[in-house]
Amino acid sequence: MPVVDESPFPFAKPMALELVRVMAGIFRTEREAVTFTAPFGIDELDVPPGLSPIDLWYHLLRKLAVAGAVRRVVGATREKFPNNPHASFLDALLADRLAPVSAEPMPGEGTPGAVFNDSVTEPEALLFFDDLTIPVGHVVNLIATLTKVTAMAPAVCLLRVQNPFGSYFGTGFRIGERLILTNHHVLFPRDTVATSVQADFGFDVAADGAALAVTSLAGIVGTIKGEAQDDWAVIEVADMRPEWPKLPLEAAPAPQIGDLAYILQHPGGHQKRLGFVRNTISNVNDGVVRYLTDTEPGSSGAPVFDTAGRLIALHHAGGRPVEIAGKPPVAKNEGIRISRVAERLRSSGILA
Numbered sequence: 001m002p003v004v005d006e007s008p009f010p011f012a013k014p015m016a017l018e019l020v021r022v023m024a025g026i027f028r029t030e031r032e033a034v035t036f037t038a039p040f041g042i043d044e045l046d047v048p049p050g051l052s053p054i055d056l057w058y059h060l061l062r063k064l065a066v067a068g069a070v071r072r073v074v075g076a077t078r079e080k081f082p083n084n085p086h087a088s089f090l091d092a093l094l095a096d097r098l099a100p101v102s103a104e105p106m107p108g109e110g111t112p113g114a115v116f117n118d119s120v121t122e123p124e125a126l127l128f129f130d131d132l133t134i135p136v137g138h139v140v141n142l143i144a145t146l147t148k149v150t151a152m153a154p155a156v157c158l159l160r161v162q163n164p165f166g167s168y169f170g171t172g173f174r175i176g177e178r179l180i181l182t183n184h185h186v187l188f189p190r191d192t193v194a195t196s197v198q199a200d201f202g203f204d205v206a207a208d209g210a211a212l213a214v215t216s217l218a219g220i221v222g223t224i225k226g227e228a229q230d231d232w233a234v235i236e237v238a239d240m241r242p243e244w245p246k247l248p249l250e251a252a253p254a255p256q257i258g259d260l261a262y263i264l265q266h267p268g269g270h271q272k273r274l275g276f277v278r279n280t281i282s283n284v285n286d287g288v289v290r291y292l293t294d295t296e297p298g299s300s301g302a303p304v305f306d307t308a309g310r311l312i313a314l315h316h317a318g319g320r321p322v323e324i325a326g327k328p329p330v331a332k333n334e335g336i337r338i339s340r341v342a343e344r345l346r347s348s349g350i351l352a
Contacts, residue, residue: 002071002093002094002096003015003016003019003070003093003096004019004070004071004074004093004094005068005070005071006065006070007065007066007068008062008065008066009061009062009064009065009070011058011061014101014165014166014168015092015093015098015099015101015166016061017101017106018089018099018101018102018297019061019074019093020054020057020058020061020106021054021102021106021297022086022089022090023057023060023061023077024053024054024056024057025053025086025296026077026081026084026086027053027057028053029053030047030049030051030056033053033056033057033060034047034060036073036076036077036080037060037064037073040064040067040069040072040073040076041063041064041067041069042060042063042064046063047059047060054106071094074090074093074094075094077090078090078091078094085268085270086268089101098166098167099167100160100166100167100168100169100269101166101167101168101169101297102168102169102170102268102269102296102297102298102300103161103168103169103170103183103185103186103189103300104170104183104185104297104298104300104317104318105185141307145260145262145307145308145309146274146276148305148308148309149262149264149274149276149305149309150274151245151309152245152247152264152303152305152309153204153264153272153274154201154202154243154244154245155173155174155244155245155246155247155303156171156172156173156174156264156265156266156272156302156303157171157172157173157174157180157199157200157201157203157266158170158171158199158200158203158266158269158272159171159172159180159182159186159187159197159198159199159200159219159301160197160198160200160269161186161187161189161194161196161197162194162195162196162197163188163189163190163192163193163194163195163196164192164195165189165190165192166189168186168189169266169269169298170182170183170185170186170266170298170299170300170301171186171264171265171266171298171299171300171301171302171315172186172199172235172301173247173264173301173302173303174240174244174245174246174247175234175246175247175248175249176246176351177240177246178236178237178238178240179234179235179236179237179350180199180219180234180235180236180237181232181233181234181301181314181341182232182233182234182235182300182301182314183231183232183233183300183301183314183316184226184227184228184230184231184232184233185228185231185300185316186233186300186301187224187226187233187235188224188226188228188233191228193221193224194219194221194224194235195221196218196219196221197218197219197221197224197235198216198217198218198219199216199217199218199219199237200214200215200216201214201215201216201217201240201241201244202214202215203266203271203272204271204272205271211271215241217237217238217239217240218237218238219235219236219237220235220236220237220238221235223235223236225348225350227344227348230287230336230340230341230344231314231316231317231336232314232336232341232344232345234345234350247303247311248311249311249338249339249341249342249345249351250342251310252306252308252310252311252312252338252339254284254339255281255284255289255306255312255313256281256284257281257282257283257284258280258281259280259281259306259307260279260280260281260306260307261275261279261280261281261289261291261293261304261305261306261312261313261335262274262275262276262279262293262304262305262306262307263275263279263293263295263299263302263303263304263305263315264302264303264305265295265296265298265299265302265315266298266299266302267294267295267296267297267298267299268296268297268298269298270298275293275294275295275299276293277293277294278292278293278294279291279292279293279294280292282332283332284337286337286340287336287337287340288313288334288335288336288337289304289312289313289334289335289337290332290333290334290335291304291332291333291334291335292332292333293333295315295318295333296318297318299315299318300315300316300317301314301315301316302314302315303315304335304338311338312335312337312338313335313336313337313338314335314336314338314341315333315334315335316334316335316336317333317334318333318334
């Protein structure tokens, strides 16, 4: 039976969980979600206040499934947002077709390395500024940063992964002649090693908006190695082009609270994007960096850069958007310190 027609709602199925993520990303506030679902039988008085968008959609989909209304809500969402990047996923749900989903575990589900405290404190929320302008004198610095990060973009690829549980996507980047770095949960979805991996390089657009030609290379699944605790994994990919850069894992100083974090990523499994606004680092310790830079499921395994274009972290987990201190919904995201990953790669004999 199609996911959208099942009752109770089948949260254990990958495509059902992906629907929770997608709906939470489209309707990010309680008011938006409840107003939209009210014509389909949702009573505002039955919705507990103060839920995060993810928890809210767990609640709403549970109620909608009992009412037999999930299909109608998905169809109405597809109709209301015809150009939404998740439209093809919604179409697959409605047609009962399999579609790839994010490898990122939901909060409380999956590997230890993919779970973190995503609560946002008031001091962290106040790091987010509604004013997206910058002093004109700083523009030259921003241009320099974007130029350096853009030069690194050809190293970043979309990873399409299959294992016995289904099809998944994530982000990876080149660190050696034949080596791609990503998250453990990307190459081991649901703690089960991939049976097939495709690395799509150049999945991007040109300056005029035209799609670039994609180079799709097969990963050698027998070379997959990784550790769940620090959520890193590598795979060898042959025939990468010599002009694609290899991102160095050394030489960046330790990031500091208040510094900026830039992320090259394939959010939602879509074309490459750069997260570069409201991108303040909010917390740093020996193992991780936390930042407010926008990401989505599918960004797992993306490189995180500082303002000098140096690699500082391996992005691995996104938090749930919350409203704090009167600010717009803001999510705290997390990356593994690249110094930590490099240490584990050396200890494992993968890097010299």
